[in-house]
Each structure stands twice: as structure tokens, then as C-alpha cells.
Amino acid sequence: MVPPSSRTEILSLFRSFLRSARQFPDYNIREYAKRRIVDAFHDNKTLSSPSSVAAAFADGKYQLQVAKRQALVYSLYSPKTKSIMDIKY
């Protein structure tokens, strides 16, 4: 059994997540990733049993790897012209 993750570990995962979310050059994916991460961590605040916390933590670690990989892939193929939502008038 995986030991329950400490508060600092969870906060550090949260911060790494937000950092990689910000790396997405695509406006829609980036905004979604930021929003989904905040909501997921917020929803999981109510988890109390050590096993469910550990499972959520492990899933989070895996999703972080996906986010890091895909932020790189998206940046390799990002169009030169930004979304009009990213252009400040």
C-alpha cells in the first residue's frame, strides 16, 4: 500500500500541474487545463480515506506526465497566428 501523500507533496503536484498547463500555446487547451486542474484538486479536497487519497495522487502524477508531454507536442505544432482570444486590443 502506498503511504498517504503529505500536504506538501500534493501542493507541489498542484503547482507543477499549473506550470505545465500554462505551457500550452493553444488558448482553449490552456484555459481548459488550468480550470480542470483547479476543479479536480478542489473536488478531491473532500477525500478522507488514505487509499483514495493515494489513488488520486497516483492518477495526478500520471496525468502530469501526459500534460508535460502534450504541452511539448502542442508547442511543436502551434500556428504562428494566435487565437483572437489571446490578442489584447
Next chain:
Amino acid sequence: MASKVLAAAVRRSLSPRIPTSIRSLSTAAAAVAEPFDETAGISMKGVKISGRPLYLDMQATSPVDPRVLDAMLPYFVSRYGNPHSRTHLYGWESDEAVEVARAQVANLINASPKEIVFTSGATECNNISVKGVMHFYKEKKKHGVGALYMRRRPRIRVEPQMNGGGQERGIRSGTVPTPLVVGMGAACELAMKEMEYDEKRVTKLKDRMLNGIRDRLDGVVVNGSTESRYAGNLNLSFAYVEGESLLMGLKEVAVSSGSACTSASLEPSYVLRALGVDEDMAHTSIRFGIGRFTTEEEIDKAIELTVNQVEKLREMSPLYEMVKEGIDIKSIQWSQH
């Protein structure tokens, strides 16, 4: 390509003292190669816009979720085996991935994996279902791949529309495209996990859009049922406004007036006519598609642009002026040509 070769030849023949002119030559070559992507805005089909339009055409295609792409990429890059190859590891691993995807699709709709047939998309599913015999259930399309649910018991015989190697139990011959099928499976699994979250959010955005437009405009009608409806589809008619003119004026919003078949025809959508929408109103329809990646800011921007354009067009419309003066448009006898 030719211009790049030319640029390289010019670079070789010129002295290295003038690199700036070479750079400008090569960017010019790049601009010719990529007319869609100029750094200072985009110009295509005579339309100039400062950035890529906000995308609200989710019923045409929707962006691939990065989690789905992450599942697909290995099957493009290194696991390229044919799932029907029985003699080597490449085939076995692809076959395994296809079967995992089949289970993921089945799981979403509470079916058995044995009831799922992979096809090229919804059109093919419909053709097998309708021409092949009868009322099976069309399931889902996704960028060049589809899945058909076919009840196992009592068994139904279908006439294959594609003949060949007998893949997919002979119902649909042709090599199953592993990366696309893997993507579809991943998308179904994700849909299952995210359904509640997405549904809540898309409904919220739809309400925001409808209320935002109705607060500022009269004569706005929702086409189709307001109750039995997928929240991510908002098909609106704007009275006294011509739909095509509205679409032309909304170049910063990617929307369409109905199904993808509208591109060449000025006829109103036959789907709207079948829903009982009057011909004049069917001519003024716009379909807004909202999805997982749509933001509040995009909705607000779309409201702003739509309202401005509708107001502008109504100001120019003699019909709208007559209505404001209290004339019943339907009572007018238009002269015949």
C-alpha cells in the same frame, strides 16, 4: 519547395556580407509556402482577421483532447503493426490495443465489446444500418473513425457494404486503423469520466449565451426542442436577418448555418424545415456549438459580435422597419415576377 531551393542557391552565390537581404528573401519564400499563417494576422478568401477566430462549430469537428492524442501518438510513431497480422509482435500489440478500445467504447454505452463494429465514421454506420438491413443504432464519429453498435441477440444479419478481407467479422472489411480506433477508445473512456463535469459546464455556457443574446435582441428563436436537446448545440434564428449575411459579418467566430452540407447551397437546412421551422426563419439560422474547451470569455465575445452584427443588419432591413411600424409582414402580398 522550389523557392526554398532557389533561396539556398541565391545564398550560396551571394557573398556572406549581406545576410539580412537573404533572410528577407527566405521569409518571403516561407510566406508563399504557408499562406494560412502569416505572423501579422491571417488573410484567406479575401477576409482579413487579426487572429484565429474563436471556434464554435463543435458539431462539424471538435478539437482532439490532448489526453486522447497522448494515447494515439505511440500508434503513429512506433507501434505501427497491422492489428490483423497474426505472425509477429507488431500485429499482436495493435490487436490488443484495438480490443481495449472496443471494450472502452462498449463500456460507455453499456454494451458488450462483441456488439461493437469499427467503421470509417457515422456515414458508413448509417449505410450499414439502413442499407444492410434495419434499425441498428448509430453510435459515434470521430475524425475518420466510427463505431456501430449491433445487437447480438436476437441476431441480425446485415449485408456488408464493404467486401474484402473479412475484418470486423465480415461486416466491415478493410484494415482497422489502430491509431484512430485507440483514440476513439480513449475518448470514450474520458467521456465516461468527464461526462458529469462537461455536461454541467456546457449547459452553463449555453445558458449564458442564450440569455446574453436574448437580453439584447428581440426576435430570437431557438430551433428544435428546448428540453430534449444536447446542451452543446444552440441553433438560433434571428428574425429579419439573412443568415448568410450574418455569417459573412461574423468572421471572427467560426460557426455555420447548419449541417456541413450547407457550404454550396443557399437553401435553408432541410433539418430545420423538417423540425417545422418556417422557411423565412430557417433562412436566418446560425448554429453555435459549445464544447469541453469553450470558455466564458469566448461566449461573451461571440454574444458581443453577434448582437452587433444583427443590429447592423436590422438597421439596414426594410422588413424590420415595417415591423417596427406595426405592419404584419405575413399579410403582405408580394408581387410575382
